[in-house]
Amino acid sequence: MKYLIILGDGMADEPMASLGNKTCLQAANITNMDKIAALGCNGLFDTIPVGYAPGSEIANLTVLGYDVEKVFEGRGSLEAASMGITIELGEMAMRCNLICIEDKKIKNHSAGHISNEEASELIFFLEMELGNDIISFYPGVSYRHLIKMKGGNKLLKCTPPHDFPGTPYADVMIQPETPEAQTTADFLNDLTLRSQVLLENHPVNLKRAAAGKDKANSIWLWSPGYKPEMKTLLETYNLKSGAVISAVDLIKGIGVYAGLKVIEVEGATGLYDTNYEGKAQAAIDAFRENEFVYLHIEASDEAGHEGNVELKIKTIEYLDARVVKPIFDEVSTWKEPVTIAILPDHPTPCVYKTHTNTPIPFIIYNSEKTADNVMVYDEFAAEKGSYGLLKGAEFMNILFGLS
Secondary structure (H helix, E strand, C coil): CEEEEEEEECCCCCCCCCHCECHHHHCCCCHHHHHHHHHEEEEEEEECCCCCCCHHHHHHHCCCCCCCHHHHCCHHHHHHCCCCCCCCEEEEEEEEEEEEECCCCECCCCCCCCCCCHHHHHHHHHHHHHHHEEEEEEEECCCCEEEEECCCCCCEEEEHHHCCCCCCCHHHCCCEEEEHHHHHHHHHHHHHHHHHHHHCCCCHHHHHHHHCCCCCCCEEEEEEEECCCCCCHHHCCCCEEEECCCCCHHHHHHHCCCEEEEECCCCCCCCCCHHHHHHHHHHHHHHHHHHHHEEEECCHHHHCCCCCCCHHHHHHHHHHHHHHHHHHHHHHCCCEEEEEEEEEEEECCCCCCCCCCCCEEEEEEEECCCCCCCCCCCCCCHHHHHCCCEECCCHHHCCCCCC
């Protein structure tokens, strides 16, 4: 048996009046996912454990069967693994967004989806100006970057910038959770304020402003942690081999710690213009060679953060026609039995422009098992599925036939 997970990040949503009280999944033309729902078994999955914010790092770890309370050490430490950055004893990693601030408010979390080239120039500039023996800056993809700090205390209350668009940035800066973390919080907040002075009139930002684009005029630091201790999926589920395909450092980093081979796809952006066909072909090739493949598509999440209903529907339809269809058409010709799961990690409702912790709909298709009575794929049809509501490692245990 071979196992494939196709994850459409943030794909689930809430019913909207503009769509006739339908969700984006219900409004989209997804004949291929509907077909697989009818051939498989369905259910809902609570991917966010009690006490955790509904971030992609928490949700994807849960999807992969990890006990978040035991393994989670912050988003930065996971992304560091993808970037080939080693976190040593006594070091702390944090996500470093490039964001746009306007009128002292967070305009967006992505600096208008700044390009890799522009962002790298800014991050290298900040490393030259602010980097020292304590702090280092590392460029990532688009707005997603990393800092590493020696001697930092991770007991900090940090705000993901995508959760509070339109909020005065001063109201949501880092707060210590304990008195011992005050020095770290003060240091990092000062770093953010210094970055604003340095970035405001940098040539990259002056050029972006002249072109009518948002400036990347501040860093935003969040999700601190040390190096995580995680068993690989190969160890946990007795797999021979596995691979991960994503445009996002977070998912690739989780894959590294999970013991999965990271497969890069040319033209994979994490946005609606990503190379869908390239990802589909990479998944097919990887599925031939590996027992388990985790295919992650980011685009619908970004559309949700923008509150762009039309774009979110389009990204879901792209996933259906340009990824799900070619993969399913191919594996349907194989003699070897396959299991394919389709799901988001969390909802990213367009009305809220951020993640929520509502349980997500999922399909598990097993070529050797009988289907349930669900005929379409969406948030409400899945409620009637034979799997009911899953939590924790139940999804992966069912996927691998362990329960």
